[in-house]
Amino acid sequence: MPIYRQFCPVAKAAEIFAERWTPLILRELLMGSHRFSEIEAGVPRISKSLLTQRLRFLERAGLVERRPSAHGHGAEYHLTQAGQELYDVVEQLGIWGQRWANLEIGPDDIDPNLLMWDMRRRIHREQLPDHRVVVQFDFTGSREGRYWLILERHDVSVCLDYPGYDPDLFVTADTLSFHQIWMGQLSFAQALRHDHLRINGPRELAHAFPSWLALNMFAHIEPVRDSPVSLASR
Numbered sequence: 535m536p537i538y539r540q541f542c543p544v545a546k547a548a549e550i551f552a553e554r555w556t557p558l559i560l561r562e563l564l565m566g567s568h569r570f571s572e573i574e575a576g577v578p579r580i581s582k583s584l585l586t587q588r589l590r591f592l593e594r595a596g597l598v599e600r601r602p603s604a605h606g607h608g609a610e611y612h613l614t615q616a617g618q619e620l621y622d623v624v625e626q627l628g629i630w631g632q633r634w635a636n637l638e639i640g641p642d643d644i645d646p647n648l649l650m651w652d653m654r655r656r657i658h659r660e661q662l663p664d665h666r667v668v669v670q671f672d673f674t675g676s677r678e679g680r681y682w683l684i685l686e687r688h689d690v691s692v693c694l695d696y697p698g699y700d701p702d703l704f705v706t707a708d709t710l711s712f713h714q715i716w717m718g719q720l721s722f723a724q725a726l727r728h729d730h731l732r733i734n735g736p737r738e739l740a741h742a743f744p745s746w747l748a749l750n751m752f753a754h755i756e757p758v759r760d761s762p763v764s765l766a767s768r
Contacts, residue, residue, distance in 0.1 A: 550595050555580050557624060559588055560613075563598065564621050565655060568610040575651045592617070632755040634763040636717065644713050646679045650692045653683065653716070656748040657690050667739060670701035673709040685746065703735035703743060718753030 536553070538545040551557060555577060562576035574585055589611060592598040597617035603610050613620075650671070662685050669683040682693040682701065707715075711730035714720035722744040725731035733740045 550592075550597070551620065551623070553588070553591075555584065555588055556592070557627065559585070559592070560597070560617065560620055561624050561628075563611060563613050563617065564624055568612060569603070569608065570611070573611065576648065578645065578647045578651075628752045629755055632717075632752040633758050634761045636752075637757050637759070637761050639710065639713050639717060639719060641676050641710060644677050644709050646673050646677055646681065646709055647694075649713060649716060650681045650683065652750060653747065654690050654692045656750065657685065658746050658748055659687050659690065661742070661746055662687050663739070663742075666699070667703065668697065668699045668701045669703045669705055669743070672704070672706045673712065674706065675708045675710055677709040679709075701735075703733060703739050705743070706732045706734075715749075716747075716753065717750050718755075719757075 537549060540546075551560070558577045558580075559573060562573045565576070567573045567576055570585070570589075573589075574580070574582065577585065580588075589598060589600075593600060597614055597620070598611050599614055600609050601612055664687065667685040669685065671679075671681045671683065673679045673681075682697045682699075684691045684693065684697055684699070707725070708730045711720060711725050715722060715725055715731070720730075722731065726733075733743055
């Protein structure tokens with residue numbers, strides 16, 4: 535961990551917060567992930583050993599506490615008051631990133647696993663039908679993959695393998711285009727019009743599907759066009 539050896543509180547906070555992967559781990563904890571597997575799903579490119587190391591460091595730093603699982607198996611990670619007070623910091627970092635640094639999602643940015651994980655927690659459950667809906671996603675293009683989203687008013691889950699339920703809706707999408715939809719850079723109408731997206735199934739469900747998705751929590755932030763920050767990072 536970097537040690538700046540300064541009395542400045544920015545330096546002291548950066549020694550804890552600014553290490554690689556730590557802001558993303560805190561994002562997952564702030565979004566309600568508690569089990570190791572849940573945190574790992576939200577930070578899929580970190581190794582298990584490094585994630586374990588980071589969580590232990592956050593425990594020692596007083597931001598995270600490890601508790602017995604409420605389900606009786608394993609342990610859970612919960613933010614302390616100090617960790618919870620970083621919510622505004624993480625939110626403002628995301629807002630700044632969406633405005634200045636996330637002007638255009640490129641092929642190197644796409645991650646269908648993370649996309650589906652984020653989608654799972656950003657569903658308007660109150661708008662779902664009163665019965666279970668299984669949506670099969672087939673991503674095409676540079677990152678292909680098949681996923682299933684199980685939608686119920688009391689719970690939403692993602693499956694990487696066939697869940698045992700027949701799909702009600704079939705969503706076929708160019709992977710990059712659906713990332714752009716999720717981040718507010720492309721509308722459903724535009725994607726459908728240009729054949730980057732197809733939704734097949736009962737007409738009522740297919741028509742309602744876009745309204746169930748709340749999109750990423752920063753999708754509503756308007757990016758700064760021709761941002762020098764974004765252009766410089768390409």
